[in-house]
Amino acid sequence: MTATDRQATGATWLRRNRQVVAPVLFLLPGLLFFLVYVLLPVAQSVQISFFRWDGLGEPDYVGLANYRELAGDRAFEVSVINNVKWLLLYLLAIPGGLFIALFLNQTVTGIRLYKSLFFFPFVISQVVVGLVFTWFYDPTFGLLNAILGAVGLGPVNVLGDPALATYGIIVAGLWPQVAYCMILYLTGLNAVDPEQVEAARLDGAKGWRMLWYVILPQLRPATFIAFVVTIIGALRSFDLISVMTNGGPFGSTRVLSFYMFEKALGEYGFRMGYGAAIAVVLFLIMLVFIAYFLWSMWRQERGA
Amino acid sequence: MFPRPIETQPRAAQLTYQAMIPLALVLWLLPLLAVAVFSVKPDADFTTGNYWAWPSRFAGLENYGKVFLESDMPRYLLNSVLITVPTVLGAVALSCMTGFALGVYKFRGNLLIFFMFVAGNFVPFQILMVPVRDLTLELGLYNTKAGLVLFHVAFQTGFCTLFMRNFIRALPVELIEAARVEGVAEWRIFWFVVLPLMKPAIAALSVLIFTFVWNDYFWAVVLTQGAESQPVTAGITSFNAQYRAAYHLMSAGSIVAALPPVAMFFLMQRHFIAGLTLGAVK
Numbered sequence: 001m002t003a004t005d006r007q008a009t010g011a012t013w014l015r016r017n018r019q020v021v022a023p024v025l026f027l028l029p030g031l032l033f034f035l036v037y038v039l040l041p042v043a044q045s046v047q048i049s050f051f052r053w054d055g056l057g058e059p060d061y062v063g064l065a066n067y068r069e070l071a072g073d074r075a076f077e078v079s080v081i082n083n084v085k086w087l088l089l090y091l092l093a094i095p096g097g098l099f100i101a102l103f104l105n106q107t108v109t110g111i112r113l114y115k116s117l118f119f120f121p122f123v124i125s126q127v128v129v130g131l132v133f134t135w136f137y138d139p140t141f142g143l144l145n146a147i148l149g150a151v152g153l154g155p156v157n158v159l160g161d162p163a164l165a166t167y168g169i170i171v172a173g174l175w176p177q178v179a180y181c182m183i184l185y186l187t188g189l190n191a192v193d194p195e196q197v198e199a200a201r202l203d204g205a206k207g208w209r210m211l212w213y214v215i216l217p218q219l220r221p222a223t224f225i226a227f228v229v230t231i232i233g234a235l236r237s238f239d240l241i242s243v244m245t246n247g248g249p250f251g252s253t254r255v256l257s258f259y260m261f262e263k264a265l266g267e268y269g270f271r272m273g274y275g276a277a278i279a280v281v282l283f284l285i286m287l288v289f290i291a292y293f294l295w296s297m298w299r300q301e302r303g304a
Numbered sequence: 305m306f307p308r309p310i311e312t313q314p315r316a317a318q319l320t321y322q323a324m325i326p327l328a329l330v331l332w333l334l335p336l337l338a339v340a341v342f343s344v345k346p347d348a349d350f351t352t353g354n355y356w357a358w359p360s361r362f363a364g365l366e367n368y369g370k371v372f373l374e375s376d377m378p379r380y381l382l383n384s385v386l387i388t389v390p391t392v393l394g395a396v397a398l399s400c401m402t403g404f405a406l407g408v409y410k411f412r413g414n415l416l417i418f419f420m421f422v423a424g425n426f427v428p429f430q431i432l433m434v435p436v437r438d439l440t441l442e443l444g445l446y447n448t449k450a451g452l453v454l455f456h457v458a459f460q461t462g463f464c465t466l467f468m469r470n471f472i473r474a475l476p477v478e479l480i481e482a483a484r485v486e487g488v489a490e491w492r493i494f495w496f497v498v499l500p501l502m503k504p505a506i507a508a509l510s511v512l513i514f515t516f517v518w519n520d521y522f523w524a525v526v527l528t529q530g531a532e533s534q535p536v537t538a539g540i541t542s543f544n545a546q547y548r549a550a551y552h553l554m555s556a557g558s559i560v561a562a563l564p565p566v567a568m569f570f571l572m573q574r575h576f577i578a579g580l581t582l583g584a585v586k
Contacts, residue, residue, distance in 0.1 A: 018489075018490055019409060019411075020411065022405070022409065022490035022491070023405040023406075023408075023409040023411055023414075024405075026401040026402065026404050026405035026494070027401070027402055027405040027406070027417065029398055029401065030398035030399060030401060030402035030461050030465065031402065031417070033398060033454075033457060033458040033461055034420075034421060034424060034458055034461050034462060036439070036458065037432070037436060037439070037454070037455055037458030037459060038424040038427065038432060038458060038459060038462065039420065039424060040435070041431070041432040041434075041435035041436050041439075042424075042427060042431050042432065044434075044435040045431045045432070045433075045434055045435055048434055048435070055434075055438075102306075102307055103328070104325075105305070105306070105307060106307075106309065106310045106321070107309065107311070108310060108311075108318075108321070108322060108325075111325075114325050114326075114329060116569075116570065116573060117329055117333070118329065118332060119569075119577075120566055120569060120570075121332075121333070121336070123515055123565045123566050123568075123569040124336075124519075124562045124565070124566065125518065125519035125521065125537050125561065125562060125565070126519065126521060127519075127521045127537045127540060127541075127561070128537075128540070128558045128559075128561055128562040131339075131540070131544070131554070131558050132335045132336055132338075132339050132558065133335055135335075135338065135339060135342070135551070135555070136334075136335040136338060141350075141355040141356075141551070143334065143335065143338040143356070146355070146356045175335075180580070183577060183580060183581060184580075184581055184584045187577070187581040187584045187585055188581075188584050188585060189306065190585075191585040192305075192306060194305060197305065197306050206308075210306065211306070214306075215306050221583060221584055221585060222581075222584040222585070225581075225583055225584050232426055235428060236428060236429065238429070238430075238521075238522050239521040239522065239537075242521070242525075243521075243541070256430070257428060257429070257430050260430040260433070261430065261433070261522075261526075264433065264434060265433075265437075265526065272434050275430075275433075275434065276431075276434055278430070279428065279430040279431040279433065279434075280431065282428045282430055282431065283427065283428055283430075283431040286426065286427065286428050289426075290423050290426045290427075293422075293426065294419050294422065294423060297419070297422065298415075298419070301415065
C-alpha cells in the first residue's frame with residue numbers, strides 16, 4: 001500500500017464513521033472533566049468511608065466501623081432529624097411562590113419592576129442572606145425584635161435558642177427559595193391557555209376551584225421543576241448554617257452536609273473516613289430523589 | 305388570564321391592589337432594607353444605641369469608602385471575578401460541545417451519558433469533598449484560583465449539558481440534515497450552523513453560571529484559605545472578623561459582596577429568567 005492509498009483509506013474510514021467519531025470527540029473534553037471531578041469522587045468517597053484516615057497518613061481499613069459508629073452518634077441523629085425538618089418545611093416554598101406569583105400576575109404599570117424586585121433575593125449569595133437574617137434576628141439591635149418590642153412582645157433570641165434556631169435558618173433559606181418558585185410559576189402562568197380559562201369561567205368556575213382544576217394542571221411542568229430545585233436546595237443547605245450558627249447552639253442546627261464538613265475538615269480534627277460515611281448517607285437520601293427525577297425525565301423523553 | 309385581570313374589577317379594588325404591592329414589597333425586602341439602612345449610618349449611632357431611628361447623618365460615602373479603600377474587599381472581589389469569568393467560559397464551551405453531541409447524534413448510550421450528567425449535577429457536594437480536595441492538593445492547586453476554576457468548570461458542565469442538550473433538541477433538525485446532504489464536515493456544522501443558533505442559550509447560561517459560581521461558598525472554604533485566592537463569599541467572613549461589631553461596615557461589606565450578581569441580574573434579566581425557567585413551560 002502506498003502512502004497516498006493509506007491516506008485515502010484513512011480519509012474514507014473517517015468519512016464512513018464520522019457519525020460515530022464526531023460525537024465522541026465532542027463529548028470527550030466535557031465527559032473527562034466530569035468523570036474526574038464528579039463521578040470518580042463519588043466512588044472514591046464510598047471507598048474512603050470504609051477507612052479510618054486523617055487525610056495525611058496511611059488509611060486504615062476498618063470495614064463498616066464508621067457506619068456502626070454513626071448508628072450510636074447523637075450528633076448524627078440530630079443532623080438527620082434536622083434534614084427532615086429542612087425537607088418538609090422547605091417545600092412550603094412551592095405554595096409560597098405560587099401565592100406571590102398569583103398576586104403579581106397582573107398587568108398594572110410598573111409590575112415588571114415589582115416582579116424583579118420580588119425575585120432578586122434569589123440572586124444574592126446565601127452567605128449574605130445568612131448575614132442579613134442573623135442581624136435581622138439579633139436580640140439587641142435586630143429589626144425583628146424592634147418590631148416585636150413595638151407591639152409589646154419580649155425579645156426573642158431566635159438563633160440562640162436550640163428549639164428555634166433551625167426554624168430561624170429555614171425561614172432565611174425560604175426567602176430566596178420562594179422567590180425562585182415564584183419566578184417559575186410566573187413563567188408558567190404566562191403560558192396558561194386563556195381559552196381554557198375563559199371556557200371554565202363560562203362554566204361558572206372561579207377562585208379555588210378554577211385554580212385547582214384548571215390552572216394547576218397546566219402548571220405541572222413548573223411545579224415539577226419547583227419540586228426538584230426545592231428538594232435539592234433543602235438537602236444542600238450548608239452556607240446558611242455555617243454563617244448563621246456554625247451548627248450551634250449546642251449542635252442543634254447541624255444537618256448532614258454541615259456535620260460531614262465539621263468531621264472531615266472542622267476544628268475537631270480530620271476524620272475523612274467518618275466524614276465520608278456521613279456523606280454517603282446524605283448521598284443515599286439524595287439518590288432516592290435523583291432516581292425519581294431521572295425516572296420522570298425518562299418518561300418525558302420517551303413521550304417526546 | 306388567571307387570576308382575573310384587576311382592570312376588570314371595581315375602581316376600589318384596583319386602588320387597593322396598587323397600594324398593596326409596594327407595601328408587600330417593603331415587607332418582603334425588610335431584612336435587606338434593614339441592612340441597607342445600617343450601611344449608611346455613622347459609627348456613632350451604634351455606640352449610642354440608635355439602631356432604628358433615622359440615621360443621625362448620612363455616612364454612606366464614608367462607610368463604603370472604607371470598604372473599598374481600607375479593607376481586603378477589592379482583593380476578594382477581584383478574586384471572585386478571576387474565578388467566575390474563566391469558569392463561565394470553560395463550562396459554556398465544554399457544554400456547547402457535549403450538548404451538541406447528545407442533542408444531534410443518535411448512538412447507543414446517548415441517553416445514559418445524558419442522564420449521568422444530570423444525576424451528577426444533583427449530587428450533594430459533600431460526597432465530592434474529600435476526593436476533590438485531595439486531587440486539588442495533588443495537582444498543587446490547593447489555595448489557588450485555578451483549583452477552584454477547574455472544579456467549578458467540571459461541576460457546572462453537568463447542569464450546562466442538560467440545558468444545552470435540551471436547547472439543541474428544540475432546534476429544527478432540517479437545518480443540520482440539509483448541511484449534511486451538502487457534505488459539510490461535522491465540526492463545521494457545529495461551528496457555522498448550530499453555534500450561531502445557540503446564542504440565546506449561551507447568554508442565558510452565562511448569566512446563570514456567573515451567579516451560581518459567584519455565590520459559591522462551600523468550595524471556596526474547602527479549596528482556598530487566604531486573601532490571595534479566596535472569593536468574596538469566603539472573604540466576607542474574614543472581613544467581618546476584622547470589623548467585629550462595626551455593623552455599619554459589615555453591612556456595607558455585605559452589600560458590596562452581593563452586588564455583582566444583582567447587577568448582572570438586572571442587566572441581563574430576560575436571559576437570566578429564560579435560563580432559570582427553561583422547562584417550566586411545555
